Amino acid sequence: MPHDHGHAHIDPQSGDRRVSIAIWANGLLTVAQIVGGILSGSLALIADALHNFSDMASLVIAFFARKIARRPADKRMTFGYGRVEIVAALINYTTLILIGFYLIYEGGMRMIDPPEVQGWTVVILGGVALVVDTLTALLTYSMQKGSVNIRALFLHNLSDALASVAVIIGGSLILLYNMRWVDPAITIGIALYILYLAFTEIGGPIRTLMLGSPPDIDNETVVQAMRGVDGVADVHHVHLWQMQEHEAALDCHVVLTADGWGQIEKIKAAIKDRLKDDFSIGHSSLEFEHEDRAHENADLYGHGKPEKEEENHVHRDTDSS
Structure with missing residues (x-):
C-alpha cells in the first residue's frame, strides 16, 4: 500500500x-x-x-x-x-x-x-x-x-x-x-x-x-514485500530509518536463489521499485548473497554476526539510489 x-x-x-x-x-x-x-x-x-x-x-x-x-x-x-x-x-x-x-x-x-x-x-x-x-x-x-x-x-x-x-x-x-x-x-x-x-x-x-524506523511504515510488511520478489530467498540485516523528516531509507542483505544469482540487476530493480512505489522509500542500498554461502542464522534486523564469519560468505554489493 x-x-x-x-x-x-x-x-x-x-x-x-x-x-x-x-x-x-x-x-x-x-x-x-x-x-x-x-x-x-x-x-x-x-x-x-x-x-x-x-x-x-x-x-x-x-x-x-x-x-x-x-x-x-x-x-x-x-x-x-x-x-x-x-x-x-x-x-x-x-x-x-x-x-x-x-x-x-x-x-x-x-x-x-x-x-x-x-x-x-x-x-x-x-x-x-x-x-x-x-x-x-x-x-x-x-x-x-x-x-x-x-x-x-x-x-x-x-x-x-x-x-x-x-x-x-x-x-x-x-x-x-x-x-x-x-x-x-x-x-x-x-x-x-x-x-x-x-x-x-x-x-x-x-x-x-536515534535512527528509528519511520513510524508510518510497517517493517514486517516491507520485509515480506522484498521476500516476495522472484529470485529472493530471504533478507536479513535490515536497517530502516529516516534520513530526514520526510525521507525514508533502507539497507539490507538480500539472499538470492541459485537461479536469481544470475539476474541480480533485474531483481535489484524490482526490489527498489517495490520499495519506492509501495512504501515511498526512495533511497535503498542492497547487498546480495548467494543462498549457498549466505549468513547462517543471521538476525533480521541489526548488524548481525561477528566479523570472523564474514570470510565464509560471498557478497556482491550493488549501487544505492
Whole structure:
C-alpha cells in the first residue's frame, strides 16, 4: 500500500518571511511585558515575558534551522543538513518542558503567597499578548503540517495563546473579586497542558535522531514485500530509518536463489521499485548473497554476526539510489 507523506508545500522564502515576522512580534511583546511588569509590580507579567523570550529564541532557532537544512550535502555532512530541523525541534520541545516545570514551581509558590497585582495592566498586556501569540500561531499553522521543527514552534505559540487567555481571565477576576489565587492556579493548569503537548510530541524527533524506523511504515510488511520478489530467498540485516523528516531509507542483505544469482540487476530493480512505489522509500542500498554461502542464522534486523564469519560468505554489493 502506498504511503502518503503529503504535507503543506510553502515557498521557502515565504516561510522565512513568516518566521521573521513572528520573531519581531515576539521580541516587541517581550519588551512590552517586561516594562509593564516592572511598572505594575506584576511578577506574573515578567514571568510571561520570559516565556515569550523563550519563544523568540525558539523562533530564531527555527529560522536558522530552516536555512541550514536547505544546504546540499558535502564532504563534511554527506547526508546533508536536513536533520538540523529535527535537532531544532528537540531543543524547542525540551525548552517547553523546562518552561512547564518552571511555571508549576512559580504557580505553587504564588498559591502560598499570592502577590498584589494591578489587574488592568495584566488584562491589557494579556490582550496584546493574545493578539501577538494568535498571529504567530496563524503564521506557522500551515507550515507546521510539513515540518516537525515548525510544529514544535506552533505548539509553543499555541500554549502561549492559551496562557494569555488565562492571564486575561486571572486579571479580570483580580479586578472584580480580588481573587489573587486564580492567577497561579491557572498558571499551573497551563503548565500541565504545556507538559502534555511537549511529552506527546518529543518522541518523534528523538526517534528520528536515534535512527528509528519511520513510524508510518510497517517493517514486517516491507520485509515480506522484498521476500516476495522472484529470485529472493530471504533478507536479513535490515536497517530502516529516516534520513530526514520526510525521507525514508533502507539497507539490507538480500539472499538470492541459485537461479536469481544470475539476474541480480533485474531483481535489484524490482526490489527498489517495490520499495519506492509501495512504501515511498526512495533511497535503498542492497547487498546480495548467494543462498549457498549466505549468513547462517543471521538476525533480521541489526548488524548481525561477528566479523570472523564474514570470510565464509560471498557478497556482491550493488549501487544505492
